[in-house]
Amino acid sequence: MNNLSRRGLLKGALAMGAAAAGSRVVGPWIGEAEAATEQSHFVHVFFHGGLNAFFAGCAQQLRGRFSVTDTNMVAVGNGVHTDKETFGTFPKFALDHWAGIGFRHGDANHTVPENRNGGGEMAVVRNGTNCYLNELAAAMGGDSAFKAVLLGRRSQDYGVYQRWPAVNGVNLQRVANLRDALNAVGADTPDPNAPDRARLASTLEAAQDISARQLTTNPGRLSTLSASYDAAVTSLRKPLPPPVSFDEVDKAYALGGRSAIVPGGATSFAAQLACAEIMIRAAGSNVVHVSDFEPMWDFDADVNGPRSRDRFRGAGTYARITPIRTFLERMLNFPGKNVVVAISGEFVRETTGHGHGAGVVAAVFGKYLKQGLSFPVNAQARFAPNTPGTKTFWAAIAAALRVPGQPFGANPHPLIL
Amino acid sequence: MKRTSYLLAFAAVIAFAALGCGDDPNSLTGGRDRVGNADRDGENSGDTASALQCTEAPVGRSYTLFDGSKMEAKRENENVGVNRARVKPFAAMEKEFQRVLGVVPPSLKGAAGSFDVPAARWYGEAEYSAISLHAMAEIAYEGCLAYTKASPAFAAPPTEESARTECSHLMRRAWSRSPSPDEIGGCADLATKTLADEKDIGRRWAYACASVLSASQFLTF
Numbered sequence: 001m002n003n004l005s006r007r008g009l010l011k012g013a014l015a016m017g018a019a020a021a022g023s024r025v026v027g028p029w030i031g032e033a034e035a036a037t038e039q040s041h042f043v044h045v046f047f048h049g050g051l052n053a054f055f056a057g058c059a060q061q062l063r064g065r066f067s068v069t070d071t072n073m074v075a076v077g078n079g080v081h082t083d084k085e086t087f088g089t090f091p092k093f094a095l096d097h098w099a100g101i102g103f104r105h106g107d108a109n110h111t112v113p114e115n116r117n118g119g120g121e122m123a124v125v126r127n128g129t130n131c132y133l134n135e136l137a138a139a140m141g142g143d144s145a146f147k148a149v150l151l152g153r154r155s156q157d158y159g160v161y162q163r164w165p166a167v168n169g170v171n172l173q174r175v176a177n178l179r180d181a182l183n184a185v186g187a188d189t190p191d192p193n194a195p196d197r198a199r200l201a202s203t204l205e206a207a208q209d210i211s212a213r214q215l216t217t218n219p220g221r222l223s224t225l226s227a228s229y230d231a232a233v234t235s236l237r238k239p240l241p242p243p244v245s246f247d248e249v250d251k252a253y254a255l256g257g258r259s260a261i262v263p264g265g266a267t268s269f270a271a272q273l274a275c276a277e278i279m280i281r282a283a284g285s286n287v288v289h290v291s292d293f294e295p296m297w298d299f300d301a302d303v304n305g306p307r308s309r310d311r312f313r314g315a316g317t318y319a320r321i322t323p324i325r326t327f328l329e330r331m332l333n334f335p336g337k338n339v340v341v342a343i344s345g346e347f348v349r350e351t352t353g354h355g356h357g358a359g360v361v362a363a364v365f366g367k368y369l370k371q372g373l374s375f376p377v378n379a380q381a382r383f384a385p386n387t388p389g390t391k392t393f394w395a396a397i398a399a400a401l402r403v404p405g406q407p408f409g410a411n412p413h414p415l416i417l
Numbered sequence: 418m419k420r421t422s423y424l425l426a427f428a429a430v431i432a433f434a435a436l437g438c439g440d441d442p443n444s445l446t447g448g449r450d451r452v453g454n455a456d457r458d459g460e461n462s463g464d465t466a467s468a469l470q471c472t473e474a475p476v477g478r479s480y481t482l483f484d485g486s487k488m489e490a491k492r493e494n495e496n497v498g499v500n501r502a503r504v505k506p507f508a509a510m511e512k513e514f515q516r517v518l519g520v521v522p523p524s525l526k527g528a529a530g531s532f533d534v535p536a537a538r539w540y541g542e543a544e545y546s547a548i549s550l551h552a553m554a555e556i557a558y559e560g561c562l563a564y565t566k567a568s569p570a571f572a573a574p575p576t577e578e579s580a581r582t583e584c585s586h587l588m589r590r591a592w593s594r595s596p597s598p599d600e601i602g603g604c605a606d607l608a609t610k611t612l613a614d615e616k617d618i619g620r621r622w623a624y625a626c627a628s629v630l631s632a633s634q635f636l637t638f
Contacts, residue, residue, distance in 0.1 A: 114484065146547065155539040163544075174546040177531040184551040195558045195624070199612055203624045204554055204631055206607040210600045211633035218502040218633075224544055225504070225633055231547030232554070260530025 057100025
């Protein structure tokens with residue numbers, strides 16, 4: 001049997017199947033990025049239900065609303081104001097490189113099972129039939145086996161968790177357990193009873209070959225499985241990465257030995273941030289999406305009330321600030337890497353009605369970001385009419401990541417160094 | 418009398434089955450070669466599958482959804498045997514390994530967190546990522562190692578003949594269908610050629626076994 005030709009045929013057939021299924025034909029702007037001396041990585045921390053703009057840098061504009069006062073607000077610099085007790089405790093390097101980036105996506109509804117193709121979450125992550133996350137990861141190039149990673153799982157697969165078409169072979173790969181991620185990339189101390197990595201790669205390659213006929217006749221249903229064979233084999237064939245142990249991240253993020261990312265789990269949010277660190281350091285992932293969906297960050301019943309602030313001040317299951325701070329401390333200025341972190345959500349919270357805004361102010365941190373605000377909200381948490389749309393947010397992220405070729409067009413946010 | 422009732426019931430079932438996807442039994446075009454040839458069987462035969470399409474919308478009940486739309490409006494018209502495979506849920510794997518290998522890999526217990534098991538009272542369609550596939554391949558290997566060490570059939574190094582025999586037996590049992598010569602060859606080649614430098618005979622057989630249990634035919638239904 002000719003393995004190479006069978007694998008080649010399979011890949012060709014699957015590619016045709018994907019095209020037939022309606023996946024977007026990517027333009028010339030998506031391709032392998034030029035090799036850079038400094039590898040870039042993007043971590044998107046997304047709060048399903050909304051992120052109040054006063055956290056993201058607009059506390060001065062919203063003073064007197066949402067329980068924001070002169071006392072509990074801190075001036076970060078260059079117009080960036082935030083909550084002192086929460087986002088204001090981020091490390092100095094993050095505070096010094098904090099860009100509050102506003103964009104108006106125009107959808108003030110939630111992305112929920114009954115509105116799975118609309119709503120704020122989809123307005124942030126969807127670009128036509130594609131997902132910005134794997135589009136960005138594809139544009140960043142590089143040789144990671146796991147270029148775009150999605151952590152955890154929601155009770156139903158909607159919003160960012162729906163199945164997206166691959167972009168130049170880049171799929172969103174889910175990670176449900178930190179230990180599995182470490183094993184797959186070979187970063188932790190090897191288990192003497194585990195199979196040899198090279199031989200397991202051959203085994204999975206044979207399994208994919210054996211599966212060829214079924215994968216070909218199920219181009220929609222099994223496209224993810226097919227891509228998973230490729231990525232798993234590629235990962236197993238790579239040289240071992242710099243070591244990262246579970247013990248190290250367990251201690252740093254106070255996981256208490258828990259490695260599974262379980263919706264609503266006690267340390268699941270911290271585990272997601274720990275996993276983001278693992279995927280950057282060990283797998284060299286380009287894009288990691290951290291979605292916080294349980295509990296939902298929606299406060300309709302408390303429009304203009306203190307709940308946004310109270311929730312972020314929570315501890316235990318609701319602790320969010322400590323894991324983010326830990327990640328920023330450890331990764332934002334990691335030697336030889338350009339790590340960009342964006343904290344965003346479905347929409348800003350307005351002060352009247354349901355409180356759903358039609359856009360987002362994202363707090364973006366990174367070594368090439370300049371402190372300041374771009375298109376902030378006003379005292380009612382509303383955007384100026386000239387506020388640009390979602391694509392410009394991704395254009396700004398691409399610029400901060402030094403992705404060549406402006407994959408999402410020109411960046412109108414003047415906060416990139 | 419009783420016998421007549423049985424015959425009538427049987428005839429009704431046959432008539433119902435013959436209706437196919439519409440009222441007109443002729444709305445199914447093409448044929449289906451099922452005469453003992455795995456390569457031509459159902460999903461595996463591209464030309465047959467492409468010919469088997471509904472040529473008219475089926476007449477059925479209409480259901481109005483909460484948003485006012487009709488459930489049947491989004492009904493897919495896929496070819497027969499195409500895009501039907503679904504990943505087995507994690508909850509099924511314990512009995513599946515027991516059925517095929519006679520043992521349950523110890524690491525399968527407590528591995529639910531690796532496989533996106535839905536929360537209680539929720540349903541989630543199972544799916545593999547590269548990382549969970551890697552985890553399942555390691556679990557399969559562990560089970561296969563116990564399986565191959567327990568059987569004298571795997572005491573000697575695999576030969577072309579013994580590898581084809583054992584791969585074929587395992588595939589038939591694991592997949593509940595007859596494998597094609599190419600599929601058997603993929604497993605046998607792994608055991609006899611690709612991993613020929615593996616000195617531990619049990620491990621070499623275990624890799625070949627794990628290739629069968631990591632294939633989509635075992636991971637899906």
